[in-house]
Amino acid sequence: MQFKHVTLDFEGPVAILKLDHQEVMNAVSTDMLGGLAEALDEIEERKAEVRCLVITGTGRAFCTGANLQGRNQQAKNQEGRAGRSNTGAALETAFHPFLRRLRNLHCPIVTAVNGPAAGAGMSFALMGDMILCAKSSYFLQAFRRIGLVPDCGSTWLLPRLVGRARAIELSLMGEKLPAEKALEWGLVNRVHEDGVLMEEAMKLATELANGPTVALALIRRLYWDSPENSFEQQLDLEFQSQRVAGNTADFKEGVTAFLEKRPAKFKGQ
Known part of the structure; x- marks a missing residue:
């Protein structure tokens, strides 16, 4: 294009x-x-x-x-x-x-x-x-x-x-x-x-x-916001972000793949 x-x-x-x-x-x-x-x-x-x-x-x-x-x-x-x-x-x-x-x-x-x-x-x-x-x-x-x-x-x-x-x-x-x-x-x-x-x-x-791109997007945000946050604010943001990441299909796939000792197949969902 x-x-x-x-x-x-x-x-x-x-x-x-x-x-x-x-x-x-x-x-x-x-x-x-x-x-x-x-x-x-x-x-x-x-x-x-x-x-x-x-x-x-x-x-x-x-x-x-x-x-x-x-x-x-x-x-x-x-x-x-x-x-x-x-x-x-x-x-x-x-x-x-x-x-x-x-x-x-x-x-x-x-x-x-x-x-x-x-x-x-x-x-x-x-x-x-x-x-x-x-x-x-x-x-x-x-x-x-x-x-x-x-x-x-x-x-x-x-x-x-x-x-x-x-x-x-x-x-x-x-x-x-x-x-x-x-x-x-x-x-x-x-x-x-x-x-x-x-x-x-x-x-x-x-x-x-090919990675867990929902989590990767959240990681980007954590590091962009970190310089302006207090320690307590960053802990809160980590908590909020982890809650979102923990509800993704990629998290479930990652845990399953780990337990089955195989590479994870992430879909960005």
């Missing part, structure tokens, strides 16, 4: 969403954000079928951040009309809704970072529950290079993933973080040779898709 600068394919229970604007190294434009929204609509319409999502880029980049082509003139036009530009307007109208939808998605997300992931593209990559990288890929907090502040949730994500000191350094210095260093820092899960990245991402996605 082709949307504006976005490609969506399905392989069994796995949806594969590709950022697809190679001329600008998959930089994010308003058009691409519209395409991403339509792709998520399609995924959500197939909720019963799609049990894992893989996000990657086409060509030699994952995503190099916001597409700045034409932005300078747009900012000048806004400044002339309103007295000052509103550079952050697209965040609330387009970027933030996409990020919120990823956070609340019904299934696990695997991001396959096949090349540079800069600015907003770095945030997109870090939305994965499992983050896989090609050896040649790197991350970049590019905002300071054009006189802006980090956005798309990076100031929330980075301190929680790599700690405050490293997060601030990445943002203030604007230096590249190679994939293997990102793995050492605990920012990503796995690094693979470039030529096998998608093969490995699909193996992992298929394994997740």
